[in-house]
């Protein structure tokens with residue numbers, strides 16, 4: 238069966254970005270000028286996804302507004318002949334994919350957010366895309382997972398090597414040989430293990446291709462790490478009854494879910510942005526020189 242549908246869970250509280258996320262959806266924070274969730278929708282479209290369900294919650298109305306038309310603004314830009322800006326605005330509604338929205342009433346965890354999509358997905362394989370991870374590669378990661386599925390017809394979870402010291406922030410796999418280069422069989426999926434207990438440094442990153450059997454497992458999934466319904470725990474149980482693979486991503490990943498990653502991503506993207514790059518690069522070079530000079534002057538700490 239063709240993979241046509243995707244879910245973007247966006248109902249989390251975004252506590253790592255407080256106070257910005259007190260009244261603002263984390264997914265609307267921009268990378269220079271584009272909200273992070275727009276990058277995710279564009280990756281879905283570039284991967285051949287046709288229908289996307291965004292799981293929203295409180296303070297998330299701006300996501301729906303962002304992808305809706307604003308006739309007054311468009312008329313204003315057209316009247317002033319600002320054709321380029323008009324296109325930028327129109328591109329957020331003429332996406333070439335269908336968007337649907339559903340609310341998760343309590344942020345009980347990623348597993349619970351995905352469970353809200355049961356009737357939307359029905360009995361098809363589908364993709365889950367997390368807005369915290371922006372991916373860049375020749376072939377979009379979502380498309381890479383779909384290509385795996387076309388060969389295996391099995392659930393496939395995207396993973397990436399991370400420094401061992403960081404594994405406890407992630408779900409981690411216990412790999413057991415390769416089905417194909419970069420496509421692992423998995424013994425266990427463990428959510429947020431302690432560094433010393435982690436079975437590998439292959440961490441689950443924000444793209445999943447799942448078969449619909451996951452919904453029955455989510456229905457009976459008990460809260461796990463952080464007292465939340467964890468998608469990883471349900472995937473680990475699914476792995477007992479059907480094959481679940483892990484696909485190692487080798488492209489660039491930008492983690493915009495934490496402050497440092499967010500700032501770095503803005504700089505990286507700014508360095509390629511046509512309106513910003515020419516000023517940003519010399520600015521960074523100058524700043525680096527000043528910082529180096531400051532470092533040299535500062536007394537050394539032991």
Ligand code: UTP
Nearest residue numbers: 246247248249250251252253344345346347350
């Ligand atoms: P995170 O664990 O990153 O949580 O969720 P968060 O609330 O977004 O951010 P912090 O940690 O408080 O800063 C991973 C993904 O799962 C979604 C989030 O929106 C995010 O995309 N999620 C999480 C839900 O949709 N519902 C939940 O109950 C929990």
